[in-house]
Amino acid sequence: MTADQPATRHGGAGAARGPRPGPVLTFGETMVALRGSGPLKLGGTMAVSVAGAESNVAIGLARLGHSVRWAGAVGDDEAGRLVLRTLRAEAVDVSAAAVDAGAPTGLLLFEPRLPQATRVHYYRSGSAGSRLSPETVERAFATAPPRLVHLTGITPALGPGPRAAAERALCLAREHGSVVCLDVNFRSRLWSAAVAAEVLRAWAPRVDVLIASDDELPLALPEGAGADRSARAEWLLASGVAEVVVKLGADGALVRTADGQTHRPARPVRAVDPVGAGDAFVAGYLSALLDGAGPAACLERGVTTGAFAVAAHGDWEGAPTRAELPLLAAESGTVLR
Template identity: 75%
Template sequence: MNREASGAGTPDVFTFGETMVALRGDGPLRLGGAMTVSVAGAESNVAVGLARLGHGVRWAGAVGDDEAGELVLRTLRAEGVDVGAAHRDPHAPTGLILFEARLPEVTRVHYYRSGSAGSRLGADAVERAFTAAPPRLLHLTGVTPALGEHARAAWERALRLARDHAVPVCLDVNFRGRLWSRRVAGAFLRPWLPYVDVLVASADELPLCLPPDGPAPDPEEQADRLLGLGVSEVVVKLGAGGATAYGDGGAPVHRPAVPVRAVDTVGAGDAFVAGYLSALLDGAGVAARLERAVTTGAFAVASRGDWEGAPTRAELGLLGGEDDVLR
C-alpha cells in the first residue's frame, strides 16, 4: 500500500525508539579531522526505508529540546516520516553516536546516550501516538527496552496496544551487547514472543528468544521452536548468505544476498527489515518479501550511512531484483 492509499492520518507503520545525531569520521578519532553530521537509529532507519518505498510511517521517539533534536526531526520530516507525535524533552539531551572508520570493513561505534531524551520516552506518549490512528503494523526492536525503565515501559505498552487493536507486530531482535547482556535480554524478550507476528533475527540472535535448556539446535529447529511459542513467522538474516523465512505449515524459503561491492554494512539489517515489511504491506508472498528485503539490504551495504542509501520504489530494479508486479 502506498502513502496515498493509506488514508489521511492513518499510518501503515508505527514505530518509535531513540534516534541520535551521528558523526562520521574517515579515520581514527584521536587524529581529528573532518566529520559528517547526520542522524541514526534502528527504528528511524526502518521508517525512512519504508517512507522511500511509498509507505506512511509514524515515528514517535523523543529528542532533546535542543539543536541536535531539531536536526533529527528535520531529517525525518524531510524523508516523509510523520514526526508529529515525537516528544521534545526539555530536561534531557539528544543522544550522540560516533562512527570511527578503522579498516575498510571495520567501523568502531561510540555511544553517548546515557540519560538521553530517547531513553526517557514515556509509555503515555506512545499510547497517545498509537491510539490517535492505530496503524496497520507496529515495528519494534530489541534496542529500545535495553535503554532503561522508561523506554522499556513504553515498549511494553505498545505491544499491549497492538494486541488490543489487533495490529500485527514485527520485532527485530537487534541485540546490543553494550546495553544489556544476552541473559538479561533473553529473559526480557521471551515472555513477549506470543505478541509477535514477524520475528526478525540474525542466526546468533535466535537463541536469545528460546529457553536456555539443552543443546543448541540448528536455525531451522530454533525457528520451529519459536513458531511453537506463538510467533507466526521467523525471518533469519544471514548476512552475505542472504536470508531464510520460516512459517507455520510451509517449507523454509531462502533468498541469497544480492551481490554488491560492500562499502558500509552499518544499517543493512534495518534496510532489510524495511524491504521485508514494505512487500508484506503490499500483500506479497514470502519469496517476494525476501527478494525485496535482500535488495534493500544490498543498497544499504553499497552505500555509506545508516539510511542514506535506501532505495525508492522506482529504484528497486536497479540491482536486477523484483518482478514488475511488485514495483
C-alpha cells in the same frame, strides 16, 4: 496492491483481530551521528547526520511509499531539531514524538579504522531517548492506530521508561489488531544476553514477525528449546509467531512459516559500508509484507534493499525508492536513461 494496503496473511495474536488501516509505527532512540574520516584522536572533518535502528526502518519504508510514524524522544536542542527535521524531510510522521527539555539528544560517533572495520562510540546515557515513556506510544496509537508496529530489542535495553513504552505498545497492538514485528537487534553494550532473553522470551508469543540473526534467535527462546536453527524456528512458530526471519549476512536470509522454509541469497554488490544493512533489509521485508506479498517476495525485496544499503555510506542514506528497486537487476555498468 498499493503501498498503503495492509498485510493480511498473518496468524498471530494481532492478525486474529484484523489489521488496521493506519500507518506503520516504530519508536526508539535516534541520535545525531558524526562520521569521521579516520582515527578520532587525529582530528579532521566529520560528516553530520542522524542514526537509529527504528528511524532507519521508518525512512526505508517511507521511501518505498508507505505511511510511517516515528514516536521517539529527542532533547530540546539543536541536535533534536536535526533529528526531527531529517525525518520530516524523509516523509516520516513525527507528530507523536516527544521533546524532552530535561535531557539531551544522544550522540553517536563513527570512527573508520580499516576498510571493513568501523568503531562506534555512543554518548546516550541520560539522553532524551533513554527517558521515552509509555505516554508517547499511547499518543501515537490515539492519533491513528497502526496497521503494523515495528519494535527492536534496542529500545527496551535503554532503560525502564523505554522498556515500559515497548510493553505498552505490545498491549495496544493486541487491542487494535496491529501486526507486530520484532527485530531482536541485540546490543551487548546496552544489556546482557541474560537480561535481554528474559524480556524477549516474554515478548515472542505476542509477535507476528520475528527477525533475528542466527546467533540472536536463542534470545527469544527458553533454554533447551532447540539446538539448531530449524528446531528454534519451529518452537517460535508453535508459540504463536507467524514468520521467523533469519538474517544470514553475506548468505542472504531465510523465512520459516507453517508452510515451510524459503531462502534468498544476498544480492552481489560492491560493499562500501555495512552499517544499516540489517535495518534496510527489515524495511524491504516489511514493505513487501504491507503490499500483501508472500514470504519469498518479502525476502527478495529485503535482500534488495539491504544491498542498496551496503553499497552506500551511511545508516539510511542509500535506502532506495520503489522506482529504484529494479536498478540492481540491471547489467553491471549499464547506464539507465
